[in-house]
Amino acid sequence: MVGGGVIGCAVAYELGRRGAEVCVLDRRDVGLGATQASAGMLAPFIEAEHAGPLRRLGSRSLELYDQFVADVVGDTGDSVPYERCGTIEVATDAVSSARLERAANELSRAGVHCRLLSGSEAVADEPHLSQRVCAALLVPAHGFVGAASLTAALRQAAARHGVAFLTPCAVTRLAPTDAGIEAETDRGPRLGDVVVLAAGSWSGQVEVEHETPIPVRPVRGQLLRLRWPAGPPLTKVVWSSGCYVVPWRDGTTLVGATVEDVGFDERATVAGVTGLLDAARELLPATTRAGFEAVRVGLRPGTADDLPVVGWSHAVPKLLYATGHYRNGVLLAPLTARLVADLVFDATPDPLLDALTPGRFEAASTAVAGVQVAAGRTRS
Ligand SMILES: Cc1cc2nc3c(=O)[nH]c(=O)nc-3n(C[C@H](O)[C@H](O)[C@H](O)COP(=O)(O)OP(=O)(O)OC[C@H]3O[C@@H](n4cnc5c(N)ncnc54)[C@H](O)[C@@H]3O)c2cc1C
Secondary structure: OEOOOHHHHHHHHHHHHOOOOOEEEOOOOOOOOHHHHOOOEEOOOOOOOOOOHHHHHHHHHHHHHHHHHHHHHHHHOOOOOEEOOOEEEEEOOHHHHHHHHHHHHHHHHOOOOOEEEEHHHHHHHOOOOOOOOOEEEEEOOOEEEOHHHHHHHHHHHHHHOOOEEEOOOOEEEEEEEOOEEEEEEEOEOEEEOOEEEOOHHHHHHOEEOOOOOOOOEEEEEEEEEEEOOOOOOOOOEEEOOOOEEEEOOOOEEEEEOEEEOOOOOOOOOHHHHHHHHHHHHHHOHHHHHOEEEEEEEEEEEEOOOOOOEEEEOOOOOOEEEEEOOHHHHHHHHHHHHHHHHHHHOOOOOOHHHHHHOHHHHOOOOOOHHHOOOOOOEEOO
């Protein structure tokens, strides 16, 4: 396994549970890539007026989450912050209200429990909301998980099932051999029957013999941790066009996130921090009295179609990809782990994998460089 983010750890855990002998190689320590910055939201039906493969993936993975967390906690005894507290997605003008109404209709048709609220109902439900809120969509099944705690627990749980972790260990090249795949690393060569490439934004930097690099690009996200002021806490994750806010039970809130196309630059910026603070104050005026605790930065692994890459390499036998999870890697971790382990153990491939094949970029690989992400937008 190349990469020990939430995806690599979840896949390693699932493979270990099924009896595979697994070693995770990470060039830093586990969980220090995009995963440590994540807000951990589990919200596949946000901005969901259109159905599509991403919503299907998210919804399937969300269904797995209760059991996934219970298994990991059961295997380790570690505690993992996990809540299905619901989300409230708000509108502050007629255009976004109409969009929420379309989303509510679409979700109801799909059988997802949700409720459209007027502005006053929304403020009665979540009194910290700005009076400018004129409509809101409540999705009770949504929630959040502590991404760092979950990944640390996945590591412990995987280790209990015999998974080895070798860190720091940077993989530079993968080459097929008669016996499997050889990984060249800065700690010498390593041989595996199967290699899973789960190196997040850096997946395209690992040279693979006979294969063009997988076109995953880094999309920087900055996220703030604030200490919520005294008084009643928020009860749900709040989402607006400017930012989202995740209420932790330890009295802190996460405010995210910027979306920036700046290459492999993991530094925080004044513009990123002030933009998020302004958006949070506009959405929840009490933010003005909050304490500032930290800013986190991560590089989301983006793809040209915003879908992850999960499946066998077309050119290199025994090489599997599990990368490109962009804004949804934490949400999609349980499903990705299951899909990858099913492939390794030759189970019937899930039809969901058809949209995720690594080969889908071959024709479009020259076009991906032209995909731009607008700086200043906010997303998970
Ligand atoms: C600000 C922000 C907020 C987010 N909010 C959410 C959210 O609310 N919900 C959600 O579901 N998702 C969210 N995401 C997205 C989510 O964090 C990512 O999709 C997810 O963390 C990707 O996990 P990963 O394991 O693929 O990548 P990473 O966590 O980046 O892990 C990749 C690992 O590979 C290692 N690696 C890289 N190159 C090599 C190499 N050559 N050799 C060995 N190891 C290597 C790295 O050191 C790293 O540990 C957010 C992301 C950001 C930045």
